[in-house]
Each structure stands twice: as structure tokens, then as C-alpha cells.
Amino acid sequence: MIAVLQRASAGRVxxxxxxxxxxxxxxxxxxxxxQGDTEADADFLTDRIAGFRIFNDAxxxxxxxxxxxxxxxxxxxxxxxxxxxxxxxxxxxxxxAPPAEGERLYHYFCDQLRALEVPVQTxxxxxxxxxxxxxxxxxxxxxxxxxx
Numbered sequence: 217m218i219a220v221l222q223r224a225s226a227g228r229v230x231x232x233x234x235x236x237x238x239x240x241x242x243x244x245x246x247x248x249x250x251q252g253d254t255e256a257d258a259d260f261l262t263d264r265i266a267g268f269r270i271f272n273d274a275x276x277x278x279x280x281x282x283x284x285x286x287x288x289x290x291x292x293x294x295x296x297x298x299x300x301x302x303x304x305x306x307x308x309x310x311x312x313a314p315p316a317e318g319e320r321l322y323h324y325f326c327d328q329l330r331a332l333e334v335p336v337q338t339x340x341x342x343x344x345x346x347x348x349x350x351x352x353x354x355x356x357x358x359x360x361x362x363x364x
Contacts, residue, residue, distance in 0.1 A: 217257040217321070217362075218297040220246040223270055223355035227290040228348045229339040236345070237337030241271075242287030244349050247325060248297025249318040250311050257361035258325040265289070266332040270355055278355075282334055289329055292339040292347060293322045315342060 227244040229237045243265070271280040271287070282289065298312035312318065319341045326336050339345045 217250065217253040217261055217325070217360070218248040219261050219265065219359045220294075220297065221265065221268070221270070221357045221359065222246075222349060223352045224290070224349055225352045226348075226350040229290060229292055229337075230346045230348075231340045231343045236340050237290050237292075239288040239290045239335075239337050241285055241352075242282055242335075243289045244347070245289055245291045246294040246297060247291055247322060248294050249313040249321045250298040251313050253313060253321055253361065255321070255324055258321055258328055260361050260364060261359055262325060262328040262332055264359060266329065266334050268357075270357065288335040288337060290337045290339075291322075291326050291329070292345065293318065293341045 222244045224239065224244045225241055227239045228235060266283065267281050269281050270278050271285045273279040295309060295312040295318060299307040299309050300311055301307045313321065322341055326338055329336050
């Protein structure tokens, strides 16, 4: 499971003309679910994300978590993170989880973040989405549950 975290001062996702999720200060998280990923992968990432100190304190040091800044998470499913770009000029997505499993684990990930008291907004699984982000920093991290 791959999560791209972007520290944001604002984030918004729309499907067509409908806003499905919107946050102020917090994290925009692009989440890719690969074949073989399990709840344990989501548990690992959500635990790390909820306590990850990447927000600035009064001395401009990354010393505060999403809880410390009363932030929210905007979680957007992005199966292309599981894509393989190494051969040819067209990516392969055979490493991505099947849609039903990807959706199940995406919702599980969101529920686990909520259980850790992180307010969560979402995109819409499988939909074409427009994502707007005001990146704060910019500060971006890539977390892969296979790298623990």
C-alpha cells in the first residue's frame, strides 16, 4: 500500500460538478492499493500518518502532528500508484489490487484514520476526480507499507 502525503493548507476533490471532499489545514493523501495488500498494511500506514510530525511548531521545525494542528485528511484513491512504468512507454497496472479489494481496503484505511481521531474527507473510489491542493511548504512524503 502506497500513500503520498502532501501537507496542505487546503484541499478539495470534485466529481463532475459535485464536491465530494474538502479540507483546510491537514494532509491530502493519495492512496494506492496493490495486490497482496491487507488490513495490516493500512493499520501500519494509518498509525504512522496519525502521529507523523510534519507540521511546523513556533520555531518552524517539523514537530507537530495532524492532531496537534487540529487538521484533517483528504484521502483520494489512486490506483496508478501501483502502476509499473519500467517497461515500454505505457504503464501496466497488473500490480494494482482488483477493484473490489482496492475499494474495500481504501474504505478500511479511511475508517482506521477516523478511529485514530483524524477527521477524514474522501474522493470517490473509481471516479474521474479533479483534485485541488494548496501545498504547504511544499512538504510531500511517500510511504510504502512494504518498506517497513
